[in-house]
Each structure stands twice: as structure tokens, then as C-alpha cells.
Amino acid sequence: xxxxxxxxxxxxxxxxxxxxxxxxxxxxxxxxxxxxxxxxxxxxxxxxxxxxxxxxxxxxxxxxxxxxxxxxxxxxxxxxxxxxxxxxxxxxxxxxxxxxxxxxxxxxxxxxxxx
Amino acid sequence: xxxxxxxxxxxxxxxxxxxxxxxxxxxxxxxxxxxxxxxxxxxxxxxxxxxxxxxxxxxxxxxxxxxxxxxxxxxxxxxxxxxxxxxxxxxxxxxxxxxxxxxxxxxxxxxxxxxxxxxxxxxxxxxxxxxxxxxxxxxxxxxxxxxxxxxxxxxxxxxxxxxxxxxxxxxxxxxxxxxxxxxxxxxxxxxxxxxxxxxxxxxxxxxxxxxxxxxxxxxxxxxxxxxxxxxxxxxxxxxxxxxxxxxxxxxxxxxxxxxxxxxxxxxxxxxxxxxxxxxxxxxxxxxxxxxxxxxxxxxxxxxxxxxxxxxxxxxxxxxxxxxxxxxxxxxxxxxxxxxxxxxxxxxxxxxxxxxxxxxxxxxxxxxxxxxxxxxxxxxxxxxxxxxxxxxxxxxxxxxxxxxxxxxxxxxxxxxxxxxxxxxxxxxxxxxxxxxxxxxxxxxxxxxxxxxxxxxxxxxxxxxxxxxxxxxxxxxxxxxxxxxxxxxxxxxxxxxxxxxxxxxxxxxxxxxxxxxxxxxxxxxx
Numbered sequence: 001x002x003x004x005x006x007x008x009x010x011x012x013x014x015x016x017x018x019x020x021x022x023x024x025x026x027x028x029x030x031x032x033x034x035x036x037x038x039x040x041x042x043x044x045x046x047x048x049x050x051x052x053x054x055x056x057x058x059x060x061x062x063x064x065x066x067x068x069x070x071x072x073x074x075x076x077x078x079x080x081x082x083x084x085x086x087x088x089x090x091x092x093x094x095x096x097x098x099x100x101x102x103x104x105x106x107x108x109x110x111x112x113x114x115x
Numbered sequence: 116x117x118x119x120x121x122x123x124x125x126x127x128x129x130x131x132x133x134x135x136x137x138x139x140x141x142x143x144x145x146x147x148x149x150x151x152x153x154x155x156x157x158x159x160x161x162x163x164x165x166x167x168x169x170x171x172x173x174x175x176x177x178x179x180x181x182x183x184x185x186x187x188x189x190x191x192x193x194x195x196x197x198x199x200x201x202x203x204x205x206x207x208x209x210x211x212x213x214x215x216x217x218x219x220x221x222x223x224x225x226x227x228x229x230x231x232x233x234x235x236x237x238x239x240x241x242x243x244x245x246x247x248x249x250x251x252x253x254x255x256x257x258x259x260x261x262x263x264x265x266x267x268x269x270x271x272x273x274x275x276x277x278x279x280x281x282x283x284x285x286x287x288x289x290x291x292x293x294x295x296x297x298x299x300x301x302x303x304x305x306x307x308x309x310x311x312x313x314x315x316x317x318x319x320x321x322x323x324x325x326x327x328x329x330x331x332x333x334x335x336x337x338x339x340x341x342x343x344x345x346x347x348x349x350x351x352x353x354x355x356x357x358x359x360x361x362x363x364x365x366x367x368x369x370x371x372x373x374x375x376x377x378x379x380x381x382x383x384x385x386x387x388x389x390x391x392x393x394x395x396x397x398x399x400x401x402x403x404x405x406x407x408x409x410x411x412x413x414x415x416x417x418x419x420x421x422x423x424x425x426x427x428x429x430x431x432x433x434x435x436x437x438x439x440x441x442x443x444x445x446x447x448x449x450x451x452x453x454x455x456x457x458x459x460x461x462x463x464x465x466x467x468x469x470x471x472x473x474x475x476x477x478x479x480x481x482x483x484x485x486x487x488x489x490x491x492x493x494x495x496x497x498x499x500x501x502x503x504x505x506x507x508x509x510x511x512x513x514x515x516x517x518x519x520x521x522x523x524x525x526x527x528x529x530x531x532x533x534x535x536x537x538x539x540x541x542x543x544x545x546x547x548x549x550x551x552x553x554x555x556x557x558x559x560x561x562x563x564x565x566x567x568x569x570x571x572x573x574x575x576x577x578x579x580x581x582x583x584x585x586x587x588x589x590x591x592x593x594x595x596x597x598x599x600x601x602x603x604x605x606x607x608x609x610x611x612x613x614x615x616x617x618x619x620x621x622x623x624x625x626x627x628x629x630x631x632x633x634x635x636x637x638x639x
Contacts, residue, residue: 064577104306
């Protein structure tokens with residue numbers, strides 16, 4: 001049937017419907033394992049509060065990690081790269097124009113020389 | 116009878132409807148906001164219907180040539196013109212039709228979204244006038260078979276876009292972004308006009324088919340080619356000419372940012388039209404192909420790495436838009452690099468081009484969706500700062516689902532549409548140069564990492580006290596997002612159908628320069 005046609009990529013093929021069936025099978029297996037687990041779980045009891053070495057649990061709003069704190073390690077590790085890349089984004093229109101003209105000039109040299 | 120007449124004149128109607136609707140909008144708006152909204156939605160529904168009708172005609176019967184003012188629309192070369200198409204000619208092949216479909220689906224979704232999302236603002240008559248002009252500009256750019264009219268529609272698109280970027284004045288920052296966009300766009304358009312002047316001086320013609328049939332690739336043609344590549348590359352946001360993109364995308368209203376994505380893709384279409392249809396094998400395909408590949412790789416890497424540390428959600432998404440444009444440039448660039456070699460073209464060139472072109476439509480859908488979700492969040496909480504967000508998944512569940520669909524699609528996670536086009540690019544580009552393919556895969560991983568951060572920042576965590584009363588986005592906004600999300604899912608589940616019926620004909624139309632020329636010139 002045309003609708004379930006595979007996508008051929010030159011080296012292989014991809015059929016998302018087969019993938020979906022596989023995912024459904026995996027979910028069924030996961031559900032079966034989960035359903036055989038401990039059934040004594042009770043919401044709102046000590047079972048659901050975090051254990052922080054006996055310290056009191058902070059307010060929920062105080063434990064949210066904002067976006068700026070994520071990937072600190074990544075940007076720190078690539079500090080050398082970012083310290084060069086970010087300053088290029090000056091926000092000045094003159095610089096934008098210079099980049100445009102510079103790229104035009106480079107492409108001009110490459111195209112004309114190799115023609 | 117009437118249906119036949121509508122289909123026969125659909126290329127003209129496709130531009131005429133949004134143009135007339137745009138100029139009438141300020142007058143209609145004086146009646147009442149409700150009538151104005153009906154007018155705008157009606158115009159957009161009609162435009163989308165025209166685009167889909169015309170696309171159906173093109174994909175079933177081949178290239179449609181429409182000559183303005185001729186006794187018959189198909190008569191592009193009058194008997195007494197010496198074999199030159201002297202009138203304005205629209206040439207709609209499969210590539211043009213694909214771009215029209217993108218404009219139609221995205222344009223309609225955005226209008227539905229805007230009706231709710233922008234209702235609190237003043238000056239909406241001007242807003243919708245400029246929006247409909249944007250639609251007319253995009254449709255004209257991708258339909259015209261004439262270089263001068265390409266320039267005219269590019270200008271219509273640029274001017275209306277600049278007006279809309281500055282729409283929310285926002286302490287002058289939006290106006291600054293609009294000025295930057297406007298200056299760069301105008302200089303780019305002037306450079307394109309110089310290139311068109313070169314063609315006119317050399318070949319006495321402005322029609323793409325005529326110039327293509329006479330192309331000699333002289334030194335002047337090389338200069339014109341470079342001017343076109345650089346200007347259109349800048350307009351589509353290729354690194355290192357991308358600097359205007361985060362400024363403009365982040366400051367425009369979110370609905371307009373989604374449309375700016377389509378506008379950038381219209382420039383990308385122009386770039387592909389120039390190198391494939393206008394020059395084709397006359398140019399040094401390997402050199403120009405590699406230039407486009409290098410621009411693509413730079414865009415992918417710089418775009419994604421600049422996105423990760425951003426704290427403004429729309430600026431972050433703007434850098435991702437640059438990164439995704441890189442995939443399109445990479446795929447189509449590889450196809451161009453092997454254009455003169457039929458065996459390599461058959462082995463992987465076509466698939467690479469199809470991957471790149473498939474990514475254009477996929478990107479328009481999921482990136483449009485992501486910008487609309489960002490707009491819905493801004494609409495409810497009034498900030499774009501990721502550091503000030505959190506826990507919104509408790510209150511905006513539908514928006515969160517739409518965001519997840521868009522985020523997984525852009526990161527290339529199966530079974531969404533982004534995976535299908537990226538897979539085609541990875542595998543075909545690997546056969547051309549494995550390093551390029553590996554870079555593309557690493558960029559996808561970084562994209563996923565970046566959107567995990569955005570998802571966590573906006574939706575995860577406990578309900579924050581300041582957002583305890585936040586409500587879900589209004590229904591029209593959800594409908595607009597829902598249309599795009601549905602396309603993302605459907606294109607992901609049935610990629611084979613999309614590629615067979617839309618993408619492959621578009622790639623063939625680009626490569627087959629002879630068919631384009633003969634469709635316009637006939638036996639002339």
C-alpha cells in the first residue's frame with residue numbers, strides 16, 4: 001500500500017510505522033514489568049517525600065533550576081570557542097555589512113579563479 | 116466552467132487575492148474588528164486554496180506557465196516577439212508548487228493564531244495589511260519566471276517584513292532590529308538588481324528560461340552569480356551573514372517570526388533557482404557546490420553552538436533556524452557539487468537534494484510551530500527570558516505537547532518529520548564526504564540538548580507562585596499550532612508518500628533545466 005511506503009535513502013530505508021509498532025511492543029513490555037512492582041505505594045505519605053539527610057524539604061518554588069544554570073559545564077569547557085565567537089555578534093549594522101561584503105569578496109575570488 | 120477559469124488563472128489569483136485583501140484591509144477594518152478578522156481569514160483561506168489547487172495541477176499535469184495579458188495564459192511567446200517572452204510570465208514547476216504549499220499551510224495557521232494572539236494590540240489593520248503583503252511577496256517570489264519580478268516581489272516581502280518586525284515598538288529595540296533587517300535587505304536587493312542588469316545587458320532578456328537558454332558563463336555571468344549567491348545567502352540567514360536573523364526573529368511578534376522563516380526559505384528557493392535553473396551545468400558545479408556546502412556547515416555549527424547559551428527563548432530558536440538552514444544548504448549543495456556527474460547524481464546526489472528540499476518544508480512546519488508555542492508562552496506570562504520561566508507544564512498542557520512535537524522534530528527524533536529529512540541528508544552526504552555527515556549528526560545531538568534545556572526551563576519543575584494562575588493559550592492559537600503539529604506528525608509517519616509525490620518532483624524540476632526552458636519557450 002502506498003501510504004505505508006518506506007522512505008529509501010540510497011543506503012537503506014526507513015519505515016516509521018514499523019518503528020511505531022516496535023515502540024508499542026516496548027511500552028507493553030514496560031507496562032507489564034511495572035504492573036508487577038510494589039503495590040503498597042501511597043501518595044501524600046512519607047513514601048513520597050524526598051530524603052535530604054534529615055534536613056527539612058525546601059519550598060517547591062525554591063528548588064526549580066532555571067535555564068541559565070543548565071549546560072554551565074559545556075560552555076565552560078568551550079570557553080575558548082565562545083570567547084571568540086560571541087564577540088563577533090556585536091549588534092552593529094556596520095559589522096553586519098562588512099561580513100556580507102567580505103563573504104561576497106571571498107566567493108568572488110573563488111568563483112572567478114576556478115572558472 | 117467557473118472552476119476551469121479559476122484553475123486556469125490560479126497563478127495570478129495566488130498573488131492577486133492577498134494583494135487586494137491587503138489594500139482593502141484598512142477600509143474593512145473601519146467597519147469592525149470582527150469583520151476585519153473574517154476578511155483576513157477569508158483572504159488567507161482563498162489564497163491557500165489557490166496554492167493547493169495550483170499545486171495539484173502542477174503535480175498532476177506538469178509545469179504551469181501563465182502569461183499576463185496574453186490571449187491564452189499558456190502563450191508565453193507571442194508570434195511577433197521574435198521568440199522572446201516579452202510579457203510577465205509566471206512559471207510554476209514542482210519546486211515552485213512545493214514552496215507555495217509551504218506558504219499556504221504556514222500562512223493560514225499563522226492567521227488563525229494571530230486572531231487571538233494579537234487581539235490586544237492596536238493598529239491591527241496595518242498589521243494584517245503588511246502580513247497579507249508578505250504572503251503576496253512570498254507567493255510571487257516562488258511563482259515568477261522573470262528575474263525583475265523576482266526582485267519586485269523580494270522588495271514587497273522585505274518592506275512588509277521590516278514593518279512587521281518593528282510592529283511592537285518595545286522601547287525601540289524592535290525598531291532597531293527592523294532597521295538592521297531593512298538596510299541589509301535593501302542592499303541585498305540592490306545587489307540582486309545589479310546582477311539582473313548584467314543579465315539584461317548581456318542577453319536582452321529578463322525571463323529566467325530565456326537567460327538560461329543563452330547562458331555562456333562569461334566573467335560578467337560569474338560576477339552576477341556571486342552577487343546573487345551572496346545576497347540570497349544573506350537573506351536566508353547563512354553564516355557568516357546571519358547576524359540580522361536573531362535580532363529580527365526575536366523582536367518580531369511570534370506569528371511574524373514564523374512567517375519570517377518562510378520568507379527566508381523563499382530566498383533559499385531563489386538561491387537554488389539561480390544555481391540550478393539559471394546556470395545549471397554551465398557553472399563550475401563542484402566549486403559552487405562546495406561554497407554552498409561550506410555556508411551550510413558553518414550555519415549548522417555556529418547556529419547550534421550559539422543557540423545553547425541563549426537565555427531569550429526566541430533568540431535561541433532564531434539561532435536554531437540558522438542551524439537548520441545549514442542542513443538545507445548542505446543537502447542541496449551536495450546535489451549541486453555532483454551535478455555534472457550523472458552516476459554520482461544517481462548514487463547519492465538526488466537523495467541529498469531531496470533531503471535538503473524535504474527539510475525546507477519540514478523546517479517551515481516545526482520551526483513555525485516552535486515560534487508559535489514561544490508566542491503563546493509570551494502571551495500568557497509576558498517574558499521570553501528562560502531564567503524567569505518554569506513549571507508551565509502544569510497550566511499549559513496543550514502548548515507543552517505542541518512544543519514537544521516541534522522540539523523532537525527539530526532534533527531529528529523519530530517518528531517526526533525532521534528525522535526523515537535528516538536521515539536522507541546523513542546517508543547521502545556520508546557517501547559524498549563522511550566528515551560532513553558526522554558534523555550534521557553532532558549538530559542534531561546539540562540541537563536535542565538545547566531543546567531539552569528549553570523544555571526543562573519552560574515546562575518542568577514545580578508550579579511557580581507568579582505563574583500559579585496562568586491559563587492555557589486561547590483556542591484559535593491552539594488551532595494554529597495544531598495544524599502545524601498535525602503536519603509535522605503526518606509528514607513524519609508517511610515520509611515516503613511526501614517524498615514520492617512532492618519532494619522528488621521538486622528535485623527533478625530543479626535539476627532538469629531543459630524541461631523548465633521548454634515549458635516557457637516551447638519550440639521557440
